[in-house]
Amino acid sequence: xxxxxxxxxxxxxxxxxxxxxxxxxxxxxxxxxxxxxxxxxxxxxxxxxxxxxxxxxxxxxxxxxxxxxxxxxxxxxxxxxxxxxxxxxxxxxxxxxxxxxxxxxx
Numbered sequence: 001x002x003x004x005x006x007x008x009x010x011x012x013x014x015x016x017x018x019x020x021x022x023x024x025x026x027x028x029x030x031x032x033x034x035x036x037x038x039x040x041x042x043x044x045x046x047x048x049x050x051x052x053x054x055x056x057x058x059x060x061x062x063x064x065x066x067x068x069x070x071x072x073x074x075x076x077x078x079x080x081x082x083x084x085x086x087x088x089x090x091x092x093x094x095x096x097x098x099x100x101x102x103x104x105x106x
Contacts, residue, residue, distance in 0.1 A: 018088075025084055032077040039070045 041047040042062065051059035066073060092098060 021084065021088075025081070028077065028080060032074070035077075036074065039067060042067055 042051070048059065048063070051062065
């Protein structure tokens with residue numbers, strides 16, 4: 001199944017920016033999920049041996065700086081998601097995209 005994008009429709013509706021934001025958010029979600037999975041695996045001693053062998057300096061930096069404060073780094077992603085939701089919802093209300101203000105694009 002091939003993905004097809006009709007750019008002329010996007011240009012007519014002026015949704016190129018919205019489409020770009022959606023793609024950016026999808027990329028952020030993939031990065032965040034990879035970060036969560038890596039940090040979860042990093043909690044196991046068996047997995048920590050692999051980064052130690054590949055790059056001891058990275059492993060020491062991650063173990064000392066990032067892993068203990070993982071929640072703070074993850075909250076950055078959550079803040080971006082909430083900010084994007086608030087902005088898109090506000091724009092939808094302003095543009096009167098939906099019949100009711102509490103409807104969203106889901």
